[in-house]
Amino acid sequence: MKTKRPPYGDRPSDVQAGFARGDTPRHAWNRRHFLATSAAATAGLAMLDLARVAHAAGSDRLRVGLIGCGGRNTGAAVQALRADPGAVLVAMADIFLERIQNARRVIQAELARDGRDNQVQVPDEHAFTGFDAYRRVIEQSDVVLIANAAKFHPWHMLAAVEAGKHVFVEKPHAIDPHGLRLLERAVATGRQKGLCMVSGLQSRYHTGYQETIRRIQEGAIGRVIAIEENFLRGPYGILERPPGLTELQWQCYVQYRFRWLSGDDVVQSLIHNLDRASWVLGNTAPLRCHGLGGRSTLTEARYGDVFDHHSVVYEWPDGIKVYAFCRTTPGCYDENSSLVHGSEGRADLLHCRITGARPWRWQGACDPYQEEHNALFAAIRSGKPLDNGDYMIRSTQIAVMGQLSCYTGREITWEQIRNSDFAYPPKPEDCRDGMEPPTQPGPDGTYPVPRPGQTRFEGL
DSSP states (O other): OOOOOOTTOSSOOTTTOOOOOOOSTTOBOOGGGTOSSHHHHHHHHHHHHHHHHSSSTTSSOEEEEEEOOSHHHHHHHHHHHHHOTTEEEEEEEESOHHHHHHHHHHHHHHHHTTTOGGGBOOOGGGEEESTTHHHHHHHHOSEEEEOSOGGGHHHHHHHHHHTTOEEEEOSOSOSSHHHHHHHHHHHHHHHHHTOOEEESOGGGGOHHHHHHHHHHHTTTTSSEEEEEEEEEOOOSOOOOOOTTOOHHHHHHHTGGGOHHHHOOHIIIIIHHHHHHHHHHTTSOOOSEEEEEEEOSSOOSGGGTTOOSEEEEEEEOTTSOEEEEEEEOOTTSOOEEEEEEEETTEEEEGGGTEEEESSOEEOOOOOOHHHHHHHHHHHHHHHTOOBBOHHHHHHHHHHHHHHHHHHHHOSOEEHHHHHTOOOOOSSOGGGOOTTOOOSOOOOTTSOOOOOOTTTOOOTTO
16 A cells, blocks of 8 residues: 655655654653652653643643745645644744745645634744744744755754754754754753654654564564665756846755755655665664765756765665665656565565565555654643654664765765764854855856765765
């Protein structure tokens, strides 16, 4: 059974991209962390009380804010509001005001179908633009949905949890080692405050995938030998440059085309596959990887400075290999799959099907995009924090190491990434309105791209 697609796509089109999406699937905070001593018990109760009242005092109203108003966060907003009748959208941020206005109209129209458009209460003065707009949204909100340029995901998540706000954060949760360090700080802070932190790696909330992986781990296909991951398709919406945009505005307008904003396709897209592979293998991480990548077709200026194909081979500690491929080239063979090969059979995870010695197929239906928001708001209401932090960090690091291996042509180890603070400049905390973007077009209008075998990154 294929996963139901979200109404606005897994990630926004370039037209909408704008300011740029547990170890058990619904891992709840374990109260034993707080009950080890009487002092810890007191702290734990205080944190649970905070989780219960981290919204408008004396009210069942949960104020929701959007950071990023592209297609993915527009869809996330609809799903969040449908998850809880007491949730109200009160603030929105994006680089472009027209995207905020468009997203507000779309969300209202979607909720009107259910007779719930009164859940959208965003006056014009709560439509914030610019690189610092996220701060204003956080101030106005109890729950913050973050789905803007992935560069900013960990920085904005950190700001939100430091302010005591629950968060939904789209994948990828960082694009480089520096972002991973910010993400680790954000997760630790959210845990200390007893906040809900839900990841946009929505596969974890698909009941069919949960059951298929449970069976794999109980031996339905014997010993896992290898995993093949594919995300092969044409490019997302391609735009020509509108007149009047500065270079910075243009790059933000099509942020998936620029690696300093998006991190490129391994971290943007293949991360879903890599998260599922790690989940199948017991929520573990690889030792090392080597990757191949480049640009074969999408070389014009409008394609920015990202690659159009990648392949990464990961090695897990027990010798299991994960072969992962992604491509955005038109006119080629397309496939989206997670295929687990075992000694006694094979599992097709996205179709929830097992063949071989113990054949089985799941026959249900599930919308994991809606389920992740249902779980988030139920957890907030219950005062039992929902914590996806472990796989947010682990799966993001797996993707980052693969991407950097493709760029450099070198083997990259898990420990290299763990010990690095490399960032695509500028760091998210240093970005400002009106700055010059770090990559500039050459005389022919195209942008320089990494050159495997020659490109090196500091500390790697």
